[in-house]
Amino acid sequence: MLELKLERLRNLFIEMDRALIAYSGGIDSTLVAKIAYDVLGDRALAVTAKSPSLLPEELEDAIEQANAIGIAHQIVETHEMDNPNYSSNPVNRCYFCKSELHDTLKPLALKLGYSYVIDGVNADDLQDYRPGIQAAKERGARSPLAELEISKIEVREIAKLLGLSCWNKPAQPCLSSRFPYGEEITIPKLNRVGRAEIYLRRLGYENIRVRSIDDTAKIELPADLIQPFVANTNLAELTAAFVSFGFVYVTLDLEGYRSGKLNQVLFNLHSASPSDRKIIKTKP
Numbered sequence: 001m002l003e004l005k006l007e008r009l010r011n012l013f014i015e016m017d018r019a020l021i022a023y024s025g026g027i028d029s030t031l032v033a034k035i036a037y038d039v040l041g042d043r044a045l046a047v048t049a050k051s052p053s054l055l056p057e058e059l060e061d062a063i064e065q066a067n068a069i070g071i072a073h074q075i076v077e078t079h080e081m082d083n084p085n086y087s088s089n090p091v092n093r094c095y096f097c098k099s100e101l102h103d104t105l106k107p108l109a110l111k112l113g114y115s116y117v118i119d120g121v122n123a124d125d126l127q128d129y130r131p132g133i134q135a136a137k138e139r140g141a142r143s144p145l146a147e148l149e150i151s152k153i154e155v156r157e158i159a160k161l162l163g164l165s166c167w168n169k170p171a172q173p174c175l176s177s178r179f180p181y182g183e184e185i186t187i188p189k190l191n192r193v194g195r196a197e198i199y200l201r202r203l204g205y206e207n208i209r210v211r212s213i214d215d216t217a218k219i220e221l222p223a224d225l226i227q228p229f230v231a232n233t234n235l236a237e238l239t240a241a242f243v244s245f246g247f248v249y250v251t252l253d254l255e256g257y258r259s260g261k262l263n264q265v266l267f268n269l270h271s272a273s274p275s276d277r278k279i280i281k282t283k284p
Contacts, residue, residue, distance in 0.1 A: 018115045
């Protein structure tokens with residue numbers, strides 16, 4: 001089944017002939033870039049959007065992976081932070097982020113003669129709350145992994161099969177996802193979250209999040225690592241570091257890391273107060 005899906009994925013790119021890949025450096029878009037290059041060679045181009053919501057280390061990883069694959073790679077700047085519909089952080093914030101991305105990529109693709117703009121949305125993403133998918137579709141982007149019903153687990157299996165070193169790389173959504181809906185996103189806030197997560201990575205923790213709630217940093221890591229983390233980490237030193245990044249308080253989420261935790265508000269809308277509902281924009 002896995003080999004069949006891989007064959008179908010390759011055939012899809014053969015039919016496209018030329019493709020520009022919206023390439024973040026995550027495992028999904030890396031797999032798409034790898035297969036696009038294997039099939040299309042110099043008729044495939046990977047483009048990474050540089051913005052304050054992308055960790056510098058993630059940009060470096062994207063560059064390294066593109067070089068390892070061999071695919072042509074460009075970096076463009078996006079300016080979603082200039083849009084108050086994005087920075088005010090409504091529940092459909094991601095729509096405005098992807099609008100900015102694809103409003104940048106589509107003209108570039110047309111200018112350079114690429115027939116398609118391709119993203120790394122997989123089949124599992126369609127089951128989650130992802131308003132950015134709508135923005136991409138409205139601008140004509142295609143999602144081969146989703147079209148062929150390839151799940152996240154299958155993405156990793158295919159990537160491993162193809163020898164991609166990042167096949168088990170933890171998911172790394174944009175830094176804006178660390179803020180509860182309705183809290184304004186600013187560049188200094190993004191920077192402090194980024195520096196805090198880099199700090200934890202350098203301690204050896206990869207699958208983590210630092211949620212930013214006002215002036216509080218809430219550390220999330222897998223539940224089975226909470227006790228070892230407390231026992232083995234110099235907490236006073238960590239707190240001092242986070243304060244130097246701009247936080248006032250530092251806490252540890254005892255529930256543990258859970259992807260999309262801040263989306264819980266979306267499942268409680270029926271009981272939301274009027275003040276809570278004002279952060280929700282149902283239409284872009």
